[in-house]
Amino acid sequence: xxxxxxxxxxxxxxxxxxxxxxxxxxxxxxxxxxxxxxxxxxxxxxxxxxxxxxxxxxxxxxxxxxxxxxxxxxxxxxxxxxxxxxxxxxxxxxxxxxxxxxxxxxxxxxxxxxxxxxxxxxxxxxxxxxxxxxxxxxxxxxxxxxxxxxxxxxxxxxxxxxxxxxxxxxxxxxxxxxxxxxxxxxxxxxxxxxxxxxxxxxxxxxxxxxxxxxxxxxxxxxxxxxxxxxxxxxxxxxxxxxxxxxxxxxxxxxxxxxxxxxxxxxxxxxxxxxxxxxxxxxxxxxxxxxxxxxxxxxxxxxxxxxxxxxxxxxxxxxxxxxxxxxxxxxxxxxxxxxxxxxxxxxxxxxxxxxxxxxxxxxxxxxxxxxxxxxxxxxxxxxxxxxxxx
Numbered sequence: 001x002x003x004x005x006x007x008x009x010x011x012x013x014x015x016x017x018x019x020x021x022x023x024x025x026x027x028x029x030x031x032x033x034x035x036x037x038x039x040x041x042x043x044x045x046x047x048x049x050x051x052x053x054x055x056x057x058x059x060x061x062x063x064x065x066x067x068x069x070x071x072x073x074x075x076x077x078x079x080x081x082x083x084x085x086x087x088x089x090x091x092x093x094x095x096x097x098x099x100x101x102x103x104x105x106x107x108x109x110x111x112x113x114x115x116x117x118x119x120x121x122x123x124x125x126x127x128x129x130x131x132x133x134x135x136x137x138x139x140x141x142x143x144x145x146x147x148x149x150x151x152x153x154x155x156x157x158x159x160x161x162x163x164x165x166x167x168x169x170x171x172x173x174x175x176x177x178x179x180x181x182x183x184x185x186x187x188x189x190x191x192x193x194x195x196x197x198x199x200x201x202x203x204x205x206x207x208x209x210x211x212x213x214x215x216x217x218x219x220x221x222x223x224x225x226x227x228x229x230x231x232x233x234x235x236x237x238x239x240x241x242x243x244x245x246x247x248x249x250x251x252x253x254x255x256x257x258x259x260x261x262x263x264x265x266x267x268x269x270x271x272x273x274x275x276x277x278x279x280x281x282x283x284x285x286x287x288x289x290x291x292x293x294x295x296x297x298x299x300x301x302x303x304x305x306x307x308x309x310x311x312x313x314x315x316x317x318x319x320x321x322x323x324x325x326x327x328x329x330x331x332x333x334x335x336x337x338x339x340x341x342x343x344x345x346x347x348x349x350x351x352x353x354x355x356x357x358x359x360x361x362x363x364x365x366x367x368x369x370x371x372x373x374x375x376x377x378x379x380x381x382x383x384x385x386x387x388x389x
Contacts, residue, residue, distance in 0.1 A: 002334055003387035010380035013342065015060060017349040018053060018373050019072060026099050028079035029053050033367035037347050042098045046369025047084040048111055050076055051092070051118040056373040058121035063381055070125055077122045077131060080115060085134070089159050090141050094167070095369065105158040108167055109146040110181045112138050113188035120191040135192055139201060142185065150231055151211055152181055171293050173236050175227035179216050182208060183247055190254045205254060209263055212251065217270050222277035239292040241282040242305030245312030248274040249382075252315055268319070275316040275326070283309070283329055287336040287356065300361070303350045304375035306341050309333045311382045318386060334383075350376055 021029045023041070028050045032043030054076030061069035083100040084092050086107075092115045094104040119135035122128065145160045146153050154165035154177065169175045186208045193201040215232035216224050224244055225234035248271040255264040282289050288309040290298040310330045317326035340358030343351050343366065352364030352371055365371060 002331055003383055005338065006334065006380050006383040006387075009338075009342070010060070010377070010384070011064075014349060014373055014377055014380065015069070017347075018056065018377075019068075020347075021053075021367065022072065022075060023098075027083060028076065028096070028100075031095075031098070031367070031369060032365060034365050035363050037345065037366065044103050044369070045079075045096045045098060047080070047092050047095055048114050049367075049369050049372050050079055050084060050096075051111075051114040052372040052374035054080060054118040055114070055121050056377040058118070058125040059381055060377065061125045062121070063384065073122055073125055076118070077126075077128075080118065081130075081134065084115070086158065091138070091145075091156075091160070093158075106163070106167065107156040107158065107160060108181075109142060109152050109154055109156075110168055110178075110184055112142050112146065113181070113185045116142075116188040116192055117184075120188070120195050124195050132196060136196070136198065139189070139192060139198075143200075143204065148230075151177055151215075152185055154178060154181055169227065171227070171236055171238055173227050175235065176230040177228040177232055179224050179226050179228075179240075179243060179247075182211065182216065183243065183250065186212075186254060187250050190250070190257050194257045202258065205258055206260070206263060209251070209254065209267055212247075213266055213270060217274075219273070222273050224274070237294050241278055241288055241291055242302065242308055244274045245278045245288070245305075246308040247271070248278075249308075249312050249315035252319065272316070272319065275312060278309075278312070279316075279326065279329060283333075284356070285329075286332050287340075288333070289356075299356050301336075301341065301354045301356060301358075303341055303352055303371070306333060306337050307375040307379040310337070310379050314383065314386050349373075 023030050028045050030039055030041055031045040031049060032040040054073055057069050057073035061073055083096050086093060091107040092111055093102050094106040094108060094111060097103045116135045116138045119131045123132040154168060155163050157163055165175055168178050168180055189201050189205050193205055218225055223239045224247060226238045226240050227236050229235055251267050251271050255267050287301045288305050290300045290302050290305055310333050313326040313330040317323050340354050341350050348366055351360040354360045
């Protein structure tokens with residue numbers, strides 16, 4: 001049964017793997033494990049990586065109530081608080097050296113959001129109000145320093161002077177605004193509102209939903225646009241399949257947490273459309289392609305895209321149980337993950353990417369600043385919650 005397999009995978013592979021990356025000497029979690037499973041204890045520690053690991057262990061504790069998981073979450077939280085957050089200028093750095101000193105002091109809105117995500121979940125798990133206070137401070141900082149009258153800006157210097165957005169731009173463009181940052185600010189605010197019921201956060205959630213519906217979602221192409229100029233005009237023909245299936249369920253989660261019928265009515269047709277289009281054009285019956293740029297499909301199977309596919313199709317089936325094909329798609333995707341994306345070598349976790357036939361791209365690291373237990377761990381939490389009902 002899928003739910004039992006996923007739970008066993010969480011308990012016996014993902015949790016032990018990330019526990020083994022704990023750095024008790026310098027704090028946080030080690031930042032690099034190469035394809036050959038060689039650990040670099042002196043690698044840079046991405047702050048996104050450490051936020052996501054903290055988020056993962058906090059949620060694992062909330063779900064499983066194993067005290068060792070709360071201890072891991074606390075370890076991550078202490079590192080974020082003591083080393084990643086800039087006590088002088090506010091905000092969280094991009095990355096930290098292995099010894100806990102700042103490495104890249106860029107302040108990126110995306111990164112601030114993931115710290116809020118982690119702090120909100122750690123507050124829920126631990127009851128430590130200091131974590132909630134820090135999350136609210138970061139919310140206020142984003143709203144004060146990382147926005148203009150149109151939306152969310154991207155990258156800043158240490159003291160919040162705007163700088164160019166190399167970190168979240170790709171496909172040959174440099175974006176002033178991105179769907180990705182907007183989505184993850186929304187995701188972080190959803191969790192902050194869920195644990196705090198702060199009215200200011202609620203207002204911004206509604207504003208972001210309006211922006212998604214009016215500026216990011218493209219009803220003619222049944223997709224989200226990805227990279228934008230300063231006024232949310234799309235600057236490239238790009239369809240990110242993984243982000244669309246992820247957005248579909250995260251928006252539905254947001255409307256559920258928000259509890260405002262008008263926003264459920266507004267966003268639900270959009271999330272249904274995104275799910276249907278991804279099923280139609282990107283899912284081959286077993287796994288999901290990565291993206292389509294200027295008409296050319298990238299067929300690589302990326303670890304995070306496969307994880308979000310399971311949740312997205314499960315969510316689509318829950319919304320409309322007549323769509324049995326979505327349930328089957330989630331089950332078939334899990335089979336593909338289990339057989340091909342999970343790295344069965346002892347001491348490993350998931351491959352970064354594999355080919356459509358399931359063979360891995362050798363050389364891609366198993367742990368790096370973006371490769372973390374956030375997507376696949378969250379897939380496990382969502383499958384357990386949704387399929388255990």
